[in-house]
Amino acid sequence: MDTLLRVNGLSKKYGSRQALDSVSFSVGPGKIIGLLGANGSGKSTLMQIIAGLTPAASGEIAVMGKPLGKGTKSLISYMPDRPMTESWMKVRDAVAFYNDFYADFDGSKAREMLSFMNLDERSAVSSLSKGMNERLQLTLALSRNVNLYLLDEPIGGVDPVARDKILDAIVRFYSEESSLIVCTHLVRDMERIFDEVMFLKDGRITLHEEVENLRIKHGRSVDDMFKEVFGE
């Protein structure tokens, strides 16, 4: 299959604020795509709509050729920008919860990831720092066997030294036939893992390009392009 995700003419308003304006793009299998934009450009809104958590006002989405809905829930795993776990949980409870909830959850992959992430199964979720909590959320999201992973700011709280390790975990633990869309502000830190980037500006896609082409065409890094387009 050439297209894993197809988004066509997606729009969304919050009151009079146009969060997304006729967004269209498609994503093939086996790609890591950076969804990049300034604060308020609509990245989280787009991720939430594709994750099926909030409706669009208009437009269509298809995953593996199926319209977004009940039939596509088992194809998508979403890591939100805020934790989905409950504060009473220990790390192992959070893993058990996901394991019970998702038939596609891979317990042995989760254990392997926890150890790679230096997370102790006995730790209380409420005691985790923001960065450690992100490691947990990432472990939960990537331990599902799905076709499309959506990660909203996966390394925002992680200290710069540990960022490389988390990026290595993303590359190592996502399965290569699937695709991964990740939104972030930390362009310089993350660009090494992107195959493609999309720039979202005021709710519109202004650029969607393979990173390799971008470097050849413009002779610039993604970070330089990002600063040029979004610099204030």
Ligand SMILES: Nc1ncnc2c1ncn2[C@@H]1O[C@H](COP(=O)(O)OP(=O)(O)OP(=O)(O)O)[C@@H](O)[C@H]1O
């Ligand atoms: N639930 C909501 N109610 C009202 N307005 C909202 C809501 N969610 C988002 N918005 C508005 O929609 C626009 C897009 O927001 P969104 O969170 O999608 O952007 P973002 O690119 O993810 O931003 P950030 O990088 O700051 O997380 C913003 O103007 C925001 O204020």
